[in-house]
Amino acid sequence: MSQAAQKHDVFQAIADPTRREVLRLLSENEMPISKISTHFPMSRTAIVKHLHVLTEAKLVSGRKEGREKIYHLLPEPLEEVQQWLSYYEKFWSNKLSILKYVVENEEEDK
Amino acid sequence: MSQAAQKHDVFQAIADPTRREVLRLLSENEMPISKISTHFPMSRTAIVKHLHVLTEAKLVSGRKEGREKIYHLLPEPLEEVQQWLSYYEKFWSNKLSILKYVVENEEEDK
C-alpha cells in the first residue's frame, strides 16, 4: 500500500489480442499513435487506451516529438512471463529446458 | 464463424493471478475442487468459475470420482505462449535464442 498497486501487470497487458498486435507492430518500428491506429479497425481513442495499459505494464513508452507522440517497444517485462513459463517447460520439453538451465548458468561467468 | 469462437484463450486464462496459482497447485498434484479452494481466501464457487475459464483454455481438465471432481493440469496450451514469446526473446537474450533455434532444428532429425 505504500506504493499504489500497479493496476495492469504484464500478464494482463498481453491478454488482449489487439495489444499483442500493437507490440508486434512496435517491434518492427517505433511509430506515432496515428500510424498505429491505421492498422486496426477501431477508433484512435480505443488504441490510446490500449497504449495506456501497455505503458502501465512498462511494455511501451512514448516520447513527444512535435505534435506527434511516438511509441516504442520495451521488451524487458516479457522476461517475467518467460520466467513464469520456464517452470512449466519441464512438462513438455525436457531436453530444451535442461539445456536452457545450463546456458543460463554459464551466463553468470560473464 | 464456422466454429464458435472460443471465449477464453490461454493468454486470458493466465492473466489472472488466482488462476496462475491454481495452475501452480495442480502442477504439484491433481486435486478436487474442495481442496483447491482451501488455498484461497475466496469462496468455492469463485474457484469453480476460475476452473471453468481454465477448462475453456484447455489448461486443466476434471474427472468425476465419486462425489469429488478431481482436476489436473494440461500444460500443452502454454506452448502457444512460449512460441509467442520466442519472437521477443531476441530483444533481450540473443545467445539463448540462437541456441534454442539450433536445438529446435536438431529435433527435426529424430
Added chain:
DNA sequence: TTGACTTGAAACCAAAAGGTGTTATATTAT
C-alpha cells in the same frame, strides 16, 4: 433412511474492460 459432504447451477452485484463520440489544446504549414 438420515445426515454430512461435494459439486452444480442460478440470481445477483459492483467494478473494470473495451468500445464510442465530442471537445479542447498544441503544433505545423500556408
Added chain:
DNA sequence: ATAATATAACACCTTTTGGTTTCAAGTCAA
C-alpha cells in the same frame, strides 16, 4: 492569422469479470 493535424481529456455506454449468496442434487457412511 488561419487551417489542418495529432494528441489529450471527457462523458457515456455495454459487456465481461470476479466475486457473492442461495438452493438443489448426487454420493457416501452410519
